[in-house]
Amino acid sequence: MSQPVVVTLFSGGLDSAVLTHERIVQYGADRVVGVFFDYGQRGRAAETLAVTTLASLWKMSVRVLAIRDAFAEFRSGLLPGLGQPEIFRDRPLTEIKKDLQGYGERTYVPFRNAIFLSLAVGLAESLGVERIEIGVKGDVGFDVSARFVAAFEAMARVGSRTQDRLQIAAPLIGRTKADIIRYALAHGFFGLTYSCYSGEVPPCGWCDACRERKVAADGV
Ligand SMILES: [Zn+2]
Numbered sequence: 001m002s003q004p005v006v007v008t009l010f011s012g013g014l015d016s017a018v019l020t021h022e023r024i025v026q027y028g029a030d031r032v033v034g035v036f037f038d039y040g041q042r043g044r045a046a047e048t049l050a051v052t053t054l055a056s057l058w059k060m061s062v063r064v065l066a067i068r069d070a071f072a073e074f075r076s077g078l079l080p081g082l083g084q085p086e087i088f089r090d091r092p093l094t095e096i097k098k099d100l101q102g103y104g105e106r107t108y109v110p111f112r113n114a115i116f117l118s119l120a121v122g123l124a125e126s127l128g129v130e131r132i133e134i135g136v137k138g139d140v141g142f143d144v145s146a147r148f149v150a151a152f153e154a155m156a157r158v159g160s161r162t163q164d165r166l167q168i169a170a171p172l173i174g175r176t177k178a179d180i181i182r183y184a185l186a187h188g189f190f191g192l193t194y195s196c197y198s199g200e201v202p203p204c205g206w207c208d209a210c211r212e213r214k215v216a217a218d219g220v
Contacts, residue, residue, distance in 0.1 A: 002030045006131045007124045009116055010034030010062060012050030013195040014213060015172055016135035018180050021058065021187060022171075023133065029060040033127065035120050039112070040068040040081050042093070042199035050194040057189070065119055077106040078197055093198050093207055107197055107208060113143035114152060117168065121156045124166075131167045138173035146173050177216035185220065 005027050008020045023032045036051045038044050048064070055062040072081055077088055077096045088096060096106065113136065120132045136144035153168035160166055172180065184190035196203035196210050203210050 002028070004033045004061070004127055004129050005031045006133060007033045007035055007120050007127070007129050009120060009132075009134045010036050010051055010055075011135075012036070012047040012054065012193060013135070013209070014184060014190070014193045015137060015180060015195075017050070017054055017189060017193045018183050019133055019135040019172055020054075020060070021189065022183075024058055024060060029058050032060050033123075033129065034060060034062040035116075035123060036062055036064045037116055037119070038064060038066045038068055039071040039079075039109070041078050041109075042080050043078075043194065043196060044199070046194045046196070046199060046201050046203075050192060053192050054189060057192070063123065065123075067115075067119070070115075071109070074110050074112075076109040078109055093204070108141055111143065113148070117152055117156070121160055121162075121166070121168075125160050125162055130162050130165045131169065133169045133171060135172050136170050137175065137177075138170065144170075146170065149173075177212055178219050181213070181216050181220050 006023050008016065008023055010016050010020050020032060020034055034051065034055060036048065051062055071079060075084065075088070077093055079088065080090055113134065117132065117134065124132050134149065136149065138145050149168055149170045153166065156168060157164050157166050181190060184193065194203065195213055197207040198204040
């Protein structure tokens, strides 16, 4: 087996699937390792199915990191578990959305991407990998910006054995959703991805991810 050269954060959603596929085209499937996080998210079952289906199709290796307990008290509309305040617990996102205003209260998961990247840095270092890619697009949220990714890379370079050889990239920043959808359609895996925040199968059609996907798909 070849030495992997890149670790991608791979949720089974459209963006991370395109990112991961592009790295497979670039380096070969045996040189890409996907990391999937089970953090108790509503979509975990459907996302797991998407990731395992795509990984099997692409003959790539995926690590599933189960960190559900760590998120038990994290406040987010994406998390339905017992540690959630009443307003989030075991309620559909449609109802939560009526009660709360703004992105930050619905689908932001506190500091999630930094936590994911931290685990990815540790895994990458252990695998001898010096490059990590994350499929954020820099649009909404606190932990998806180019500034955040650059700051995290700077921190990780100081704090890891890989030092300045470590690269953390977010190559989808600046790409349009339509462009990303076109790529997935052209390579035949658009329908195998799962981006819905609700966890419903089929996807709910009204959450931010579903609507963004639909608007962009209509324009393709
Ligand atoms: Zn949805």
